[in-house]
Amino acid sequence: MIKKPEQGMTIIVKTITRxxxxxxxxFGIYFIMNxxxxxxxxxxGGIIVALSYMHVMLAFGKEVAMKRITDKTIQFLVGLGSLSxxxxxxxxxxxxxxxxxxxxxxxxxYIGKPFSLFSSGxxxxxxxxxxxxxxxxxxxxxxALIFYRLSEDKx
Amino acid sequence: MIQIQIILVFMIIAAAIAxxxxxxxxxxxAIGAVGLGLSIVFLLLQSPDLAIxxxxxxxxxxxxxxxxxxxxxxxxxxxRRFIATTISIILMGIFLxxxxxxxxxxxxxxxxxxKIGSEYLKNGFVQTGVPNIVSAxxxxxxxFDMLAQVxxxxxxxxxxxxxxxxxxYKEKQ
Numbered sequence: 544m545i546k547k548p549e550q551g552m553t554i555i556v557k558t559i560t561r562x563x564x565x566x567x568x569x570f571g572i573y574f575i576m577n578x579x580x581x582x583x584x585x586x587x588g589g590i591i592v593a594l595s596y597m598h599v600m601l602a603f604g605k606e607v608a609m610k611r612i613t614d615k616t617i618q619f620l621v622g623l624g625s626l627s628x629x630x631x632x633x634x635x636x637x638x639x640x641x642x643x644x645x646x647x648x649x650x651x652x653y654i655g656k657p658f659s660l661f662s663s664g665x666x667x668x669x670x671x672x673x674x675x676x677x678x679x680x681x682x683x684x685x686x687a688l689i690f691y692r693l694s695e696d697k698x
Numbered sequence: 699m700i701q702i703q704i705i706l707v708f709m710i711i712a713a714a715i716a717x718x719x720x721x722x723x724x725x726x727x728a729i730g731a732v733g734l735g736l737s738i739v740f741l742l743l744q745s746p747d748l749a750i751x752x753x754x755x756x757x758x759x760x761x762x763x764x765x766x767x768x769x770x771x772x773x774x775x776x777x778r779r780f781i782a783t784t785i786s787i788i789l790m791g792i793f794l795x796x797x798x799x800x801x802x803x804x805x806x807x808x809x810x811x812x813k814i815g816s817e818y819l820k821n822g823f824v825q826t827g828v829p830n831i832v833s834a835x836x837x838x839x840x841x842f843d844m845l846a847q848v849x850x851x852x853x854x855x856x857x858x859x860x861x862x863x864x865x866x867y868k869e870k871q
Contacts, residue, residue: 578830579828579834580830581829582746582750583750584747584751584836587751590754591754594754594761597761621855625848625852628844628845632841642841642842642845644826652824652827653824654826654827655827657823657827657829662827662828663826663827666828666834666837669837670833672848673844673848676851677851680851680852680855681758684858685761685765687858688862690862
């Protein structure tokens with residue numbers, strides 16, 4: 544990525560971006576996976592994931608970032624995130640009512656072991672669905688602004 | 699409470715600067731200052747969840763607004779469409795009337811004190827097994843609200859993409 548000096552910003556920015564962008568992405572994933580244990584959640588974590596992709600795109604230029612993830616994939620992910628949240632709600636109707644936590648065994652208070660990562664039924668899955676929709680959605684808005692700017696420059 | 703009032707004065711000054719300046723980029727930076735002040739106010743009012751969300755959304759919107767300002771879109775809306783304007787004003791009036799009726803029905807602000815919130819705080823951890831009570835409320839008790847929130851985000855993203863794509867398509871022709 545670093546061997547094309549004509550694209551993106553200077554070599555200082557590129558070198559720092561190579562080390563920091565992974566940390567930003569991991570911080571977002573930590574927010575999503577621990578959304579039911581500590582502060583955070585799917586919305587904030589999703590925006591942090593989108594910001595890490597924007598970081599790559601601002602530092603390395605459009606072509607390098609679009610090699611990793613294409614716009615077709617992003618369009619698919621926006622729909623997948625929103626639909627999977629709805630499907631999780633509909634799956635609850637098999638056990639009870641809409642948005643029922645269908646991992647719950649009747650008569651037991653806690654779902655799973657409290658304060659552990661894999662607990663509380665469908666809440667981590669819901670956080671994941673919200674993250675998919677929010678991250679790919681806001682990243683696609685940013686992509687659209689960049690494409691519009693390029694088309695104006697050529698004129 | 700004196701810290702919150704100081705930050706509120708700072709936010710009002712920054713908002714006035716954002717409206718008043720002739721430079722678009724300076725206006726965007728002033729909007730960012732308003733959001734940062736709001737994030738600190740949330741932190742002082744002991745809601746770290748909202749503070750994190752406000753800070754992150756502020757950074758994202760700053761990046762997107764700077765990108766959008768750089769385009770330098772020179773669209774002058776000179777033409778006046780009377781029919782569309784009157785229809786939208788009538789619809790807005792109907793909406794405001796019904797919203798006023800609905801607002802009169804709900805109980806006043808803060809009364810009765812913690813009627814629903816105390817139930818959540820008492821039974822929330824036992825019923826859901828989630829330590830973060832905000833997550834338990836928005837994803838279990840009020841999951842239907844969260845569904846509406848996700849669909850609002852989806853619809854707004856689709857609308858933004860549709861508007862921008864139309865301009866690109868026109869320029870290609």
